[in-house]
Amino acid sequence: MFKKLFLSISLLFLLSCSNKKTEYDTNGNKTKEYELINNKISGVYKEFYKNGDLKAIHKYKNGIRTDSSIYYNNKEEIVLIDKYLKNNILYQKEFNNNVLISEGKCSYKTQLDQYSYVNQIDKWKYYKKNGKIDKVIEYINLCGKQYSNQGWYFDNKGDTIKKYGNYFEIKFLPKNFKKKEVVCIQMIYKPIIYLNSDVMLCFDIENKVSKDFCNIHKVKLAKIYKTSEILKTYVKFESSGQKNLRGYIKEFFNKQATEQDSITSGERYLYFDIPIKVE
DSSP states (O other): OHHHHHHHHHHHHHHHHEEEEEEEOTTSOEEEEEEEETTEEOEEEEEEOTTSOEEEEEEEETTEEEEEEEEEOTTSOEEEEEEEOSTTEEEEEEEETTEEEEEEEEEESOSSSSOOEEEEEEEEEEEOTTSSEEEEEEEEEETTEEEEEEEEEBOTTSOBOTTTOBEEEEEEOOSOBOTTOOEEEEEEEEOOSOTTOEEEEEEESSSOSOTTOTTGGGSOOEEEEOOSSEEEEEEOOSSOEEEEEEEEEEEEEEOOOOSSOOOOEEEEEEEEEEEEEEO
């Protein structure tokens, strides 16, 4: 008797807390289908086109999106997959005709079904129609705005096409840094805006530049002009601990206009953030 009463009470409790919902537009077309548990969306959440075809599938737990969301076009083809990570970051895969065309991380404002993407971040991969890698673009948060920082382009063999890329490589970075020890850091910069442009390395070793580089033009930076293929600088840290060598590489040119080329000047900034541990 007690077991039956307990089961009845449990079933009544579940029914009162669980509530399946279906939403319709003004024309009576189903738009959404989901379940509320304790007044929070939980489980599978579906969105539909006006003709009833599936538009998107999400997964929720206690009102928060979890796992991946899948989006479809009106041909029932997958166009986008979002995998939710931590700290308002998701991993996104984009498709065209069911073929992967790009993938990478981006940030967003909210986890509800109505949310907006903020910025692409880190390195994004873009693919050719044959599925091979076409290019990799690094995006950074530059004072709240998305900035295309570095870029690598590839041929059908997967080799880097240096003609089109714009990036830097650390040629030499010591493994061990000691307090007050002078060490050499070497970089190679791949120019892009002009064949014989000038290059300048600007950096801060006192951790005054913010992570999003918002204050970089207000901080006094050390400057090194390129004299060879390698950008070489010497640094010394006065204290131990985790450091970040932040700065930018500025490529610029000034020239006289010609009949064939009326452009007289240009500049390009490439930002870097190199973590360094000082013993």
